[in-house]
Amino acid sequence: MTNAFTHSVMAQPWGLWWLQMRRLVRIELRRNLFSWKAAWIYFLAFAPTGIIFIHLFVDRHTQSAFTEDTNVLAGIVQFYYIRLGVFFGCLGIFARLIRGEMLERSLHFYLLAPVRREILLLGKFVAGSISALLLFGTAIIADFALMYAGFGPVGSDYVFNGPGLAQLEAYLLIVVLACLGYGAVFLLLSMMFRNPTPAAMLVLGWEAINPVLPSLLQKISVASYLRHLMPISVPGDGIFALLTVTTEPVAKWVAVVGLMTLIVVVLAYSCFRVRRLEIRYTTE
Amino acid sequence: MSVYKHEYRAYTGTLTPLWVRVAVVVRYAFAEAWSSRITATLFTLSMAPVVVYLVGIYLANNALARALVMKGNSFLTINASYFVKVLETQSWLALVLTAWIAPRLISFDLADNALPILLSHPISRFGYVLGKFIALFACLSLVTWIPCLLLFVFQGYSSEQPWLMANLRIAAGLMAGSLIWIVLLSFLGLAMSSRVKWRVAATGVIFAVVFIPAGIGGIIMAILRTKWGLLLNAPAIMTQLWQQLLGAPVSMRADFVLPDAAILAMLAAVCAVSVYILNARIRAREVVRG
Numbered sequence: 001m002t003n004a005f006t007h008s009v010m011a012q013p014w015g016l017w018w019l020q021m022r023r024l025v026r027i028e029l030r031r032n033l034f035s036w037k038a039a040w041i042y043f044l045a046f047a048p049t050g051i052i053f054i055h056l057f058v059d060r061h062t063q064s065a066f067t068e069d070t071n072v073l074a075g076i077v078q079f080y081y082i083r084l085g086v087f088f089g090c091l092g093i094f095a096r097l098i099r100g101e102m103l104e105r106s107l108h109f110y111l112l113a114p115v116r117r118e119i120l121l122l123g124k125f126v127a128g129s130i131s132a133l134l135l136f137g138t139a140i141i142a143d144f145a146l147m148y149a150g151f152g153p154v155g156s157d158y159v160f161n162g163p164g165l166a167q168l169e170a171y172l173l174i175v176v177l178a179c180l181g182y183g184a185v186f187l188l189l190s191m192m193f194r195n196p197t198p199a200a201m202l203v204l205g206w207e208a209i210n211p212v213l214p215s216l217l218q219k220i221s222v223a224s225y226l227r228h229l230m231p232i233s234v235p236g237d238g239i240f241a242l243l244t245v246t247t248e249p250v251a252k253w254v255a256v257v258g259l260m261t262l263i264v265v266v267l268a269y270s271c272f273r274v275r276r277l278e279i280r281y282t283t284e
Numbered sequence: 285m286s287v288y289k290h291e292y293r294a295y296t297g298t299l300t301p302l303w304v305r306v307a308v309v310v311r312y313a314f315a316e317a318w319s320s321r322i323t324a325t326l327f328t329l330s331m332a333p334v335v336v337y338l339v340g341i342y343l344a345n346n347a348l349a350r351a352l353v354m355k356g357n358s359f360l361t362i363n364a365s366y367f368v369k370v371l372e373t374q375s376w377l378a379l380v381l382t383a384w385i386a387p388r389l390i391s392f393d394l395a396d397n398a399l400p401i402l403l404s405h406p407i408s409r410f411g412y413v414l415g416k417f418i419a420l421f422a423c424l425s426l427v428t429w430i431p432c433l434l435l436f437v438f439q440g441y442s443s444e445q446p447w448l449m450a451n452l453r454i455a456a457g458l459m460a461g462s463l464i465w466i467v468l469l470s471f472l473g474l475a476m477s478s479r480v481k482w483r484v485a486a487t488g489v490i491f492a493v494v495f496i497p498a499g500i501g502g503i504i505m506a507i508l509r510t511k512w513g514l515l516l517n518a519p520a521i522m523t524q525l526w527q528q529l530l531g532a533p534v535s536m537r538a539d540f541v542l543p544d545a546a547i548l549a550m551l552a553a554v555c556a557v558s559v560y561i562l563n564a565r566i567r568a569r570e571v572v573r574g
Contacts, residue, residue, distance in 0.1 A: 197487035
């Protein structure tokens with residue numbers, strides 16, 4: 001039984017699939033990163049970088065501002081990137097991969113090509129993930145560098161001899177998981193709905209009210225896993241701070257594995273859906 | 285006889301009045317907006333909070349019901365702050381409705397290259413945009429100032445004291461606050477829908493142009509230590525404006541309160557940019573790339 005399975009796995013044309021995926025990724029990357037239509041995603045990613053750059057030259061970087069700036073950076077990642085920047089960026093990138101091709105009436109070319117549909121879907125997902133990771137990962141590194149550059153030797157000491165690098169690693173891990181998590185969800189939504197945006201807005205609402213939900217429901221959320229990975233947690237303001245249900249802390253590896261499981265399940269279901277995908281351009 | 289041998293002369297019959305031509309655009313825009321079941325569903329959902337607030341007003345004014353349901357507690361006070369909550373709820377539901385309806389009004393015409401045909405009829409670009417604007421404005425009115433004023437009248441009717449005349453400022457504030465918001469939403473919705481050809485994307489962009497600048501404004505406030513970043517935060521500035529219009533206490537920290545002139549200037553600037561985008565995009569031409 002095991003031998004038959006191994007033999008069947010080894011008999012698959014892995015080389016051909018790898019080649020097809022590379023080609024697909026290259027085409028999609030060019031479209032995602034080097035077209036004018038993608039300019040707004042650059043804006044989403046690098047808007048905070050521009051503001052921090054101004055801060056570098058305008059404000060005085062006193063010792064007292066150091067802790068405050070560290071908290072502000074944590075707030076930018078927690079509230080801007082996770083809730084808005086990565087969310088809307090991934091919505092734009094991943095919803096376009098399948099639904100955008102349908103609107104442009106070009107998806108049938110891919111479906112007519114001798115490529116397995118799972119390879120097509122995963123290739124597009126990989127391309128979207130690389131685009132999002134390149135943009136938002138670079139933005140996080142730039143934000144971090146610019147934030148501490150103004151403090152001179154104190155900032156350098158904090159980064160290289162203090163907890164700075166560990167924080168940067170945590171932020172990068174959070175952004176990677178956020179891009180993959182939201183990407184998988186939006187890719188699936190774009191296949192399920194003719195207009196995935198209302199469903200995406202429901203996801204946004206779900207993520208927003210997630211802290212006030214019972215702890216079992218909190219697990220069906222991308223942001224809830226990411227919250228446990230934050231090196232510095234910034235409390236929310238307003239009525240949500242009062243309503244927040246404090247759940248017991250989760251180990252980092254549990255949060256990572258939990259989110260990865262969510263991504264794999266969503267992608268597996270997407271592969272199942274794409275096999276039955278039919279296009280009727282007249283109704284699109 | 286060949287067509288070119290005919291002599292052509294200007295039409296001398298009676299012309300349709302301008303407002304009737306605009307009304308045609310309004311009528312078809314309305315039909316387009318309500319042709320989707322999702323529009324009807326969203327509208328119905330938008331009325332759910334009104335029912336809740338209506339029950340709140342009933343409970344606050346009926347001693348027997350209060351005794352039965354709330355065990356005599358009277359923490360529910362119907363005042364300006366209560367109506368600010370009503371206005372806030374309905375206004376954010378109006379944003380959802382805008383994100384759904386506005387792209388239906390404009391994007392289809394643009395995506396199907398129908399504008400050259402539409403504008404070849406005796407209607408100006410201004411008339412076309414005005415017609416769409418009126419349709420969207422009317423749809424948003426149904427979920428904002430109309431239910432808000434109905435709740436106000438119900439409170440006036442239910443109250444044992446001479447409440448209505450003493451609180452006319454709340455009614456005026458509800459009207460003015462709603463009108464400012466739905467004018468802004470209508471301009472923004474139509475402009476974004478004309479800029480983004482795909483209806484799917486336009487729906488997301490309308491949400492994004494409200495929430496993304498709010499996030500960037502928050503970053504400006506935190507990093508540059510200035511309250512002026514708040515100007516990019518539509519939810520915050522509108523809440524402040526509504527509270528002042530209705531005469532409710534301002535909930536924002538005193539050092540973050542912005543001058544009304546700055547808020548109004550910001551809203552006017554957003555409308556101006558939207559008009560600029562509409563002027564650039566609504567043209568009787570079709571670009572064909574070979």
